[in-house]
Amino acid sequence: MVSLGMTVAGRMTGKVFEPVDPQTLTLYAELRPISDDHVPEALAVSGLDRETLIREGRDPAEAMREAAAWIREVCGNSSPVLAAYPLSYDWMWIYWYFMRFTGVSPFGHSRCIDLKTLYAAKAGVPIGWATKRQMPEHLRSPRPHTHNALDDAIEQAELLQNLMAFDPR
Secondary structure, three states: OOEEEEEOOEEEEOOEEEEOOOOOOEEEEEEOOOOOOOOHHHHHHHOOOHHHHHHHOEOHHHHHHHHHHHHHHHHOOOOOOEEEOOHHHHHHHHHHHHHHHHOOOOOOOOOEEEHHHHHHHHHOOOHHHOOHHHOOHHHOOOOOOOOOHHHHHHHHHHHHHHHHHOOOO
């Protein structure tokens, strides 16, 4: 993982989802690589430079401790839930980094929601049809998908907000 971006999409009060402006509570960190093993094409997607990350990236342990503290602060007494599209990709990295560098995940072992599955369930479509391209435009974020971790977190928070309000009936 070369960078981490997080934001608050909203809060559940009982059974009611209350959206929060996802640009107001954010966290972003670029991480120093933990291995020489990498895929240059995958790194290129992020727009980040490996040599710069080696020199200037944050220590992953420090960054993950800060992220855990930030999550505790913004959640207060609420339980944090990681939401992502697709969840399986982001969860794999974020959970592993929290466990490796802090010994515990702020999301437990399963407090997460896959936005792709949420859309499929609400729209009544097969998971293979639950692509962003096939979602109604009003559900998608108007933001460009930049592959910057914080931009993507804000974009996904807006998608979550729209899906939580979505009633296809």
